[in-house]
Amino acid sequence: MNKMESKNILLIGVGGQGIVLASEIMSEFFKRQGYDVKKSEVHGMAQRGGIVSSHVRIGKKVYSPMIEKGKADIMLSFEKMEALRWLYYVKPDGIIVSSNVKMVPPIVSTGAFEYPEDVEDRILKERPDAKILDIVSALKELGNDKVTNVIMIGALSTMFDFEPEKWLEVIKEAVPKKVVDVNIKAFNKGRELMKN
Amino acid sequence: MKVLLSGNEAIARGAYEYGCVFASAYPGTPSTEILENVQHYKEITCQWSPNEKVATEVAIGASFAGARALCAMKHVGVNVAADPLMTLTYIGVKGGFVLVSADDPGMHSSQNEQDNRNYAKFAKIPVLEPSDSQEAKDFVGKAFEISERFDTPVILRMTTRTSHGKGLVEIGDRVEVDVKGFERDFSKYVALPMNARKRRVVVAEREKKLKDFAEETDLNVIEDGKGNVGFITCGISYVHLKEVLPDAPVLKIGMPYPLPIKKIKEFVSRFEKVIVVEELDPFIEEQIKAEGIKVYGKEYFPEIGEFSPEIVRNALVKAGVLKEENKVKAEDKAIPRPPVFCPGCPHLGIFYALKKAKAKIVTGDIGCYTLAAIKPFEMMDTCVCMGASIGNAIGMEKALGSGKGIAAVIGDSTFIHSGLTGLVEAVYNKSTVTIVISDNSITAMTGGQPDARTGWNCEGEPTGKMDFELVARAIGVEHVYVVDPTKMDETYKIVKRELEADHLSLIISQGPCVLYPQKVKREKFYTELENCTACAMCSKIGCQAIYRTMEKTEKGRFKWNIDTTLCTGCGLCIQMCKFDAIRPISRKGE
CATH class of the missing domain: 3.30.70 (Alpha-Beta Plaits)
Structure with missing residues (x-):
């Protein structure tokens, strides 16, 4: 992607998956590369199992912190059913990346709803070019279930022409010291998964 | 240097840079992070108050003592603070006084979406409304200046998106502003009728001066553009409009009250048609129309809910300014994911007991525990405002003739905020309902701010810890029980017995929040x-x-x-x- 081109990046998932931190890292990264950046998410009920969405908008000059429906260039979904929910937000030629992680809403226990078994098929049926990353295995391999956010940043980094080191610079500053190593691995894992 | 700040962080930064020395607040989404960030600046004394009225009163005191003071709250908090505010407008200030109202269009985390710009007109004071983080910081400085220059409190109105949205902000150094000290001035500071009548005239004169100021201030700016339709807009609506229509000629209003009517007249005269773009109430639009100026606005734009770029686009299509694009439809392809109680939350045990004991009516309150109203518990029948549970339960009892089976549930922070007087009402007016304080000793809903029950303050210093049992006994409640909601049988037995009893009782259900102040560590x-x-x-x-x-x-x-x-x-x-x-x-x- 060309430098300073306007991009709308939508991050989606469930409270507790580290979405806000991921969007913070991205925003800081693009700021350092000279972009104007705005981002927006709604705080409040998120930590209680609700949906979290974060809008990151970059470009030469950005006005609104919100992405217009149907105008996201990139969607990174941290949970697969949430990807399905938010597909409509992405441009017809936009990039869709989803984790294969399944987080069953507690409401399923009440018997009122079933978590659809064919989520991945449904995503691909609607958007055949969507990429579903095997984050479940990646987290096991990395031995840390809290690094989905940095794997996703690794995935995002493949869509831009910046040196991986520049991304890692920001990541290293943003995560706690004792988990820097696993986050570097997570970032590289994200890059690797996008190649497959 | 430019840094990425949320609107709330930018306000805190503004308070620091523009010489604020005192800040107070009661937590409430979307305002909470203002004080949480002010806390990082040691030059500013800050505190969480028990409610917004007290927060406003202490900030007023600091202003009377000659200090620049700021208090922050969510929109509905201003209702609680309205009493001091509506008289402060007569008295005026000494040190600059800024009240930050963070409104919640769309009700992401609120019980209503009142447009608090109306308070400015009601109180006859200026309101400033930034449209991004940079302005949020800058407007704090402007608000202090206006406050001191015109001897008036100033409202800084934020909305969820300006509060929580992030953008780049040029930061600067702090400019110290001396604390001038308090000087007795009976005719100003003592709002007795004899003084207030005189001050009422001063308020009218001040309003005239502010109207003149509105014409000259750079808070209201004209941005030239293309086309024969002009736009008057403010706050977050401005950025959505610019996003959708970057070349639009715009009169950007940074001070929605009082308005620069002459400037508006001149601007309107340049175009075939002028459209007011504003979220929620037609606040600017009605003021302009009252002057006999022809503008459009709510013919095209909704009065309900939060704006977004697509809402602005759709309205502009309706107005004939933009051509229709392919509309994107949100289809429901996924199952809902409503928020739920955290695993191990201490509210679970008490609501299970109320359910098992077959409470007939449970009046509710504002906090995480309002989640009990939805599945799986469905054990909360009312929710009005902070502290309302107790009064509502008493009223139910009086109307129905019996308090048996009626319970009110309220959290510790909400009880301190507005529940105490309800408890006094219950004793004084011989209520027999069961009041439950679900006490996790923290303000959890907004992210774990300490309250008077926590034992430490905003700066993390140890402080007094309110004893609900003693308070209740002092008020005159005879039947007070402290339960541990993780002990299910015991909790159930007490709840069942008290629901059926013919007397007023208070059950204090005590258990730590699983998230705050730190995640609980117990054997799984x-x-x-x-x-x-x-x-x-x-x-x-x-x-x-x-x-x-x-x-x-x-x-x-x-x-x-x-x-x-x-x-x-x-x-x-x-x-x-x-x-x-x-x-x-x-x-x-x-």
Whole structure:
């Protein structure tokens, strides 16, 4: 992607998956590369199992912190059913990346709803070019279930022409010291998964 | 240097740079992070107050003493603070006084979406409304200046998106502003009728001066553009409009009250048509129309809900300014994901007891525990405003003739905020309802701010810890019981007995929040699936760590399991299980 081109990046998932931190890292990264950046998410009920969405908008000059429906260039979904929910937000030629992680809403226990078994098929049926990353295995391999956010940043980094080191610079500053190593691995894992 | 700040962080930064020395607040989404960030600047004394009225009163005191003072609250908090505000407008200030109102269009986390710009007109004071983080910081400085120059309180109005949205902000150094000290001035500071009548005239004169100021201030700016339709806009609506129509000629209003009417007249005269773009109420539009100036606005734009770029686009299509694009439809392809209680939350035990004891009516209040109104508990029948549960329960009793089976549930922070007077009402007017304080000793809903029950303050210093039992007894409540909601039988027995009793009782249900001030660490539980008979009793406690498996019993029923990554070890489920299927994790592999 060309430098300073306007991009709308939508991050989606469930409270507790580290979405806000991921969007913070991205925003800081693009700021350092000279972009104007705005981002927006709604705080409040998120930590209680609700949906979290974060809008990151970059470009030469950005006005609104919100992405217009149907105008996201990139969607990174941290949970697969949430990807399905938010597909409509992405441009017809936009990039869709989803984790294969399944987080069953507690409401399923009440018997009122079933978590659809064919989520991945449904995503691909609607958007055949969507990429579903095997984050479940990646987290096991990395031995840390809290690094989905940095794997996703690794995935995002493949869509831009910046040196991986520049991304890692920001990541290293943003995560706690004792988990820097696993986050570097997570970032590289994200890059690797996008190649497959 | 430019840094990425949310609007709330930018306000805190503004308070620092523009010489604020005192800040107070009561937490409430979307305003909470203002004081949380002010706290990082040691030059500013800051404190969480028990409610917005007190927060405003202490900030007023600081202003009277000659200090620049700021208080922050969510929109509905201004209702609580309205009493001091409506008289402060007569008295005026000494040090600059800024009240930040963070409104919540769309009600992301609120019970209404009132447009607090109306308070400025009501109180006859200026309101400033930034449209991004940079302006949020800058406008704090402008607000202090206006406050001191015109001897008036100033409202700085934020909305959820300007408060929580982030953007780049040029930061600067702090400019110290001296604390001038208090000087007695009977005719100004003592709002007796004889003084207030005189001050009322001063308010009218001040309003005239502010109207003149509105014409000259750079808070209201004209941005030239293309086309024969002009736009008047403010706050977040400005950025959405610029996004959708970058070349639009715009009169950007940074001070929605009082308005620069001459400037508006001149601007309107340049165009064939002028459209006012503003979220929620037609606040600017009606003021302009009252001057006999022809503008359009709510013909095209909704009065209800939060704006977004697509809402602005659709309205502009309606107005004939933009051509229709292919509309994007949100289809419901996924199952809902409503917020739920945290695993091991201390509210679970008390609501389970109320459900089991078959409480007839449960009046509710504002906090995490309002989640009890929805599935799986559905054990909260009303929710009005902070502290309303107690008064509502008493009124129900008086109307229905009996308080039996009626319970009011309120959290510790909400009880301190506005529940105390309700308790006085209950004793004084001989109520026989059951009042439950679900006490986790922290303001959890907004992210774990300390309150008067926590034992430490905003700066982390140890301080007094309010004793609810003593308070209740001092008020005159005879039947006060402290329960541990993780002890299910005991809690149930007390709740059941008190619901049926013919007297007023207060049950204080005490247990720590699982998230704040730090995540609780207790031994977790797991399920020995072999022993599970699929009775599903453990699922009744509403814990999100408990889920139905795909594994069936011989009778073909699905077994239940515990997600041990989520479990926080409250131990409610083990008390529900009669088959030794649920065990502490230390027994695994026995």
